[in-house]
Amino acid sequence: MIKVVILGGGNVAYHLTNEFLKNTSVKLVQVYNRNLINIEYLKNKTSITNRITELKDADIYIIAVSDNAITQLSSKLSLPNKLVVHTSGSSGIKDLYSSSNKGVFYPLQSFSKNSLLNFLEIPICIEAENEDDEMLLEKLAKSISTNCYKINSEQRKYLHMAAVFVNNFVNHLYQLGNEICEENKVPFEILLPIIKETANKIVELSPYEAQTGPAKRNDTKTIEKQQSLLTANKQEIYTLLSKSIYKTYGEKL
Amino acid sequence: MIKVVILGGGNVAYHLTNEFLKNTSVKLVQVYNRNLINIEYLKNKTSITNRITELKDADIYIIAVSDNAITQLSSKLSLPNKLVVHTSGSSGIKDLYSSSNKGVFYPLQSFSKNSLLNFLEIPICIEAENEDDEMLLEKLAKSISTNCYKINSEQRKYLHMAAVFVNNFVNHLYQLGNEICEENKVPFEILLPIIKETANKIVELSPYEAQTGPAKRNDTKTIEKQQSLLTANKQEIYTLLSKSIYKTYGEKL
Numbered sequence: 001m002i003k004v005v006i007l008g009g010g011n012v013a014y015h016l017t018n019e020f021l022k023n024t025s026v027k028l029v030q031v032y033n034r035n036l037i038n039i040e041y042l043k044n045k046t047s048i049t050n051r052i053t054e055l056k057d058a059d060i061y062i063i064a065v066s067d068n069a070i071t072q073l074s075s076k077l078s079l080p081n082k083l084v085v086h087t088s089g090s091s092g093i094k095d096l097y098s099s100s101n102k103g104v105f106y107p108l109q110s111f112s113k114n115s116l117l118n119f120l121e122i123p124i125c126i127e128a129e130n131e132d133d134e135m136l137l138e139k140l141a142k143s144i145s146t147n148c149y150k151i152n153s154e155q156r157k158y159l160h161m162a163a164v165f166v167n168n169f170v171n172h173l174y175q176l177g178n179e180i181c182e183e184n185k186v187p188f189e190i191l192l193p194i195i196k197e198t199a200n201k202i203v204e205l206s207p208y209e210a211q212t213g214p215a216k217r218n219d220t221k222t223i224e225k226q227q228s229l230l231t232a233n234k235q236e237i238y239t240l241l242s243k244s245i246y247k248t249y250g251e252k253l
Numbered sequence: 254m255i256k257v258v259i260l261g262g263g264n265v266a267y268h269l270t271n272e273f274l275k276n277t278s279v280k281l282v283q284v285y286n287r288n289l290i291n292i293e294y295l296k297n298k299t300s301i302t303n304r305i306t307e308l309k310d311a312d313i314y315i316i317a318v319s320d321n322a323i324t325q326l327s328s329k330l331s332l333p334n335k336l337v338v339h340t341s342g343s344s345g346i347k348d349l350y351s352s353s354n355k356g357v358f359y360p361l362q363s364f365s366k367n368s369l370l371n372f373l374e375i376p377i378c379i380e381a382e383n384e385d386d387e388m389l390l391e392k393l394a395k396s397i398s399t400n401c402y403k404i405n406s407e408q409r410k411y412l413h414m415a416a417v418f419v420n421n422f423v424n425h426l427y428q429l430g431n432e433i434c435e436e437n438k439v440p441f442e443i444l445l446p447i448i449k450e451t452a453n454k455i456v457e458l459s460p461y462e463a464q465t466g467p468a469k470r471n472d473t474k475t476i477e478k479q480q481s482l483l484t485a486n487k488q489e490i491y492t493l494l495s496k497s498i499y500k501t502y503g504e505k506l
Binding site for chain 2: 067068090108109110112117121122123125147149151154155157158159161162163164165166167168169170171172173174175176177178180181183184185186187188190191192193194195196197198199200201202203205206207208210211212213214215216221222225226229230233236237238240241244245247248
């Protein structure tokens with residue numbers, strides 16, 4: 001049984017806590033948060049604390065706090081020979097400032113407190129300084145997910161940025177589509193099936209193969225007609241992305 | 254039983270043909286295509302022809318050809334008192350050049366010949382010049398889909414553009430994410446669950462509510478760090494989309 005302490009009270013901490021509580025091969029020994037109110041709901045399920053000095057004994061200490069708090073929090077820990085990991089995509093393993101063994105346990109998903117997630121599908125990207133720790137993290141990852149990947153800090157930095165493109169930026173394009181619909185009194189829900197299909201398609205096809213639309217065909221007539229319908233900000237985005245699509249295919253065709 | 258003739262041999266024509274063939278409330282009387290080879294596979298299932306003069310009698314003639322061929326093909330038809338519709342998102346009802354009654358039957362989805370689609374979920378956007386034709390198109394739409402919308406030419410023009418944002422442009426962001434992964438030897442499949450979750454999230458939340466990431470938080474440190482990792486084209490897109498996200502929230506917060 002792997003003994004785990006979670007440090008943090010945000011979305012990632014929340015989901016990991018719930019996942020470990022229902023898991024029979026992990027014992028969630030304690031949850032730490034600076035502010036007890038956020039973790040009060042756990043008091044009948046596990047030990048809770050807001051004091052670093054009262055951390056209990058465990059195999060893995062998971063720091064799930066905002067990126068810029070990782071170094072500070074880790075520097076306060078005095079846990080020699082223990083494994084301390086963070087859960088951040090954009091932070092390196094060296095951002096942990098600690099005499100403990102260091103590692104990373106990065107679940108690549110967009111976490112909101114309210115959404116129900118199927119953790120089994122969430123890829124867990126792990127990194128450690130030695131093989132034993134790596135095996136321990138792998139065991140922990142596989143206890144909650146079917147997808148575990150060994151990703152070093154350099155790769156993870158880029159992986160996290162790729163996630164910004166396919167998650168944050170994609171959602172913003174949904175937002176722009178929504179605005180166009182609202183301005184023209186068309187229900188946005190009409191677009192939900194094509195949004196779903198666009199995301200599903202790339203399970204079978206590469207995005208390169210899946211691309212369609214006027215920019216790929218270099219259909220300048222349609223492109224110019226559509227550009228003229230847009231206000232400044234959307235027009236700039238339309239133009240830049242169309243150019244980028246055209247270049248992708250123009251260069252390779 | 255609604256009698257239908259389909260004109261065209263591309264992806265939309267292909268999927269509509271298959272849908273109507275298995276439908277018990279529609280009789281697919283004939284399929285026309287300039288080039289018989291594309292529709293040869295239908296010869297035991299319905300009448301096929303490559304001659305405009307040999308079109309059979311039907312209630313609705315569906316022109317499913319590329320946008321710039323609609324006017325030309327429709328102008329060759331001599332079908333007085335019949336309903337002739339096209340299936341294009343970006344063309345107006347007036348792009349039909351014909352003495353017949355005019356309409357639009359626009360299934361809003363990204364069609365590839367190889368992909369299996371659940372037509373029931375595909376929104377069909379209809380437009381007609383009079384109530385009888387509108388009712389007929391609605392009946393036809395509801396025979397294959399649960400989602401039928403009355404959308405006029407002006408609205409449809411914008412709806413189609415919104416689809417370019419949420420489909421073509423979104424897929425291109427998948428492509429950019431894929432490139433970042435390949436360049437750094439990280440398997441792109443790690444991103445598939447977050448891609449799926451991003452698309453699913455907006456069924457419950459608006460894209461405005463669903464937005465996350467450094468640009469929304471105006472986390473300039475992370476933004477600058479990520480920008481510095483990107484090559485020219487991706488950097489420009491990263492900067493523009495981050496600015497657009499920040500403006501969306503900066504202005505409204």
